[in-house]
Amino acid sequence: MNIIYTDNLIIGGGLAGLRVAIAAKQRGYESIILSLMPAKRSHSAAAQGGMQASLGACIKGEGDDEDVHFADTVKGSDWGCDQDVARMFVNTAPKAIRQLSAWGVPWSRVRGGDHDVVINGEKVTITEHNESHGLITARDFGGTKKWRTCYTSDGTGHTMLYTMDNKAIQMDIPVHERKEAIALIHEDGVCHGAVVRDLITGELIAYVVKTTTIATGGYGRLYAVSTNAVISEGIGTAIALETGVATLGNMEAVQFHPTAIVPVGILTTEGCRGDGGLLLDKDGYRFMPDYEPDKKELASRDVVSRRMTEHMRKGKGVSSRYGDHLWLDITLLGRDHIEKNLREVKEICEYFLGIDPVKEYIPVRPTQHYSMGGVRTNATGESLTLKGLFSAGEAACWDMHGFNRLGGNSVAETVVAGMLVGEYVADYCAANSLKVSTSTIEHFVKREEGKIADLLTRDYGENPFQLKAEMQKIMMDKVGIFRNGEDLAQAVEELKLLNQRAKKIALRNRISSSNPELVEAIRVPKMIKLAQCVAYGAQLRTESRGAHAREDFPERNDRDWLKRTLTTWKDEDSDLPEVTYEDLDIMKMEMPPGSRGYGVDNTVHHPDTEKRIAEIEEIKTANPTADRHEMQELLNPLDIPEKFKGKNERIGRGYK
């Protein structure tokens, strides 16, 4: 048996995983990063639009700071997020982006003087301060009060990922490519690493470590049409679930992005709308102002996606052989802007649609995009129930996004969570030694060997590709953008059956090395379990919050549902996961629940909301001279690694 020992195993070579490994290495701890592919091919590369950080350097970002970013993030989450985490995040994001700048990301910069931009469908001239010239600039994104999304053209994820991977290479951090973690090794509530399968040779290897970090991204591929890369199948999240010990959080919170192209679901960045693009219906009519007069195309993603779906249901969609869609019009931005700032979008339109977005409209519709749910962790990124297991990035429910993530907060989360969680991973390494019996390691390796042997020897059974397609269709049709009790009940039942069928997969190609069918056969039962967590969680949550929209329960019900869903799968043979809940404590919230400002506010309020509002007023009255930093300390004192505690400087206001 091949056993590899090191300090940290990082599962996933995207931005979050790389950043955790870098943080640990800076503290003197060794990591090995596992990646299905070269790290630079990770889904992080696909993030086009940008990273939110409240630098406030460009004129439309003036006045921005951590507090504004915090408020946007909490509102965006529909009060479902962990406000401590959101605070840690907004305070650290400016440092993260400046660090990335020093490491080489060519962030687009402020150019002093006059510029023509498109705002609300009209050309206007804005004038950037000359003293801001050369600082990192930002663009507009949905659900934000200020222009806060920093970018490099529309290749932000690419430049961030390449910089991060190169930094890891500079630091001699090994990436073990084409390897997949298929089970976690654990004993007595402590995680000791993973059983890993070499995707080329088929060999099973035990990685035995002090800490294991799951940074495998989202589970978008549970859905038939997704903007996610084909590797975003949630396997890291699933192996945490399969421990029966670790919990998953808010799995039913699945975001749809308003503007993926039809039919293939490839994303066109929110930057299209941020930069002034409009949504039009079959009559060429701009409908968003009718629904959201205030924010229009730049309402939060969940809101825009639902409004688009509503509008298409009214018969206003453009019919096509792939079903209805709407138009994204960026022609008004002009060729120069598109070729410079929306170049990937232009390429995607040319290659996949054969159109020129400088002159033609882009066919778009809401498509599965982001997984707010994932491995439930506390603010340090560690599982609450399985020690030594950490998670960061989209794979985690950390949980700064609650029930809806704001555009630009995703790549920002990867690097910020990587910085913070990486420190806690290092702390864990410092405080704990590796104690695991070899019989435990053997037990897990043998168990996985046995499962694979079964797959390779079963003569007759289910086809994994077919099971996956059936699951994806159920999720798309019944656990989609609008949900209802009847569809969800059906989905839960149908997925249960799929789960049973998935126990009897048989292969046509029976070799253990480089065998894509075997890879699928290992993954699909895990994916079905995750799908069950999503569908069952959605069925039980009888309210609408953020991206979770129940037609039969349209109100946000803080009274009964201001809580995080926790899912475990304790008994391998059971047909359903176990669902419990974790209350969000309003009395500790810096920002008690309120209206997000979209449509009619039909929130069912929690009795603590008024109490907390009154308490906050009292604190404010009692401390009339406190500045915003002191006030934040009073309202929500933070435990954050010392090195990230400093105040962030901004042009024109210093550290205030």
Next chain:
Amino acid sequence: MSDEGRILRFQIFRYNPQKKGDKPRMVTYEVTEAPGMTIFIALNDIRENQDPSLQFDFICRAGICGSCGMVINGAPDLACRTLTSKFEEGEITLLPLPGFELIGDLSVNTGKFMRAMSERVESWIHDINADEVDYNKLEERMDPDVMDEVYELERCVECGCCISACATKRMRPDFLSAVGFMRLARFYLDPRDKRTDEEFYEIIGDDDGVFGCMTLLGCEDYCPKDLPHQTQIAFLRRKMALVK
């Protein structure tokens, strides 16, 4: 889109080095074309419905990640964004990218090569003060135009098409080739990188570096991202020629 429903004939290179006794061969598969079909869609169709052992790599399927480079009817390109409608005869031959270790069928190990390339050209900012920066303070100012230019060169997705299109690389295994030159040109241009011309010369100032390029333009012709390889190679060559 007018060719909906026609039969496409894929001739695909098959060889699994992991399988004892397996021999390289070409296998033909027929697929019914669907509207908007790409090679990504067709290959998945083949794997799911005809031959589950077929190996190939796709990640983003949107032309962003660079994992699906292969030789398509003689030309290296990204398979994910190649529409089958582009081939009038409906005959499509697929081969793995040459110049890389073969994993199996159409899958090659570009990652191993690219990591070695990044280590060789030290593709990171060289600034002894980079780790001493106080991130609470305003970031260092950069010229917006220079940053835009750096991004233009940063756009390489390391798909490997340039290497497969390079005759010099065929003849000279240690030739750094276009992807490495582009990486270095990107850092040469970046004001944050403090390396001197002499230090760049140490990396690329020989026949395995820029002086080995025969200017056959394969890299430029087949770069899926339309990067200005020849301009950059010419620029670096001129700079390096002045060093010694």
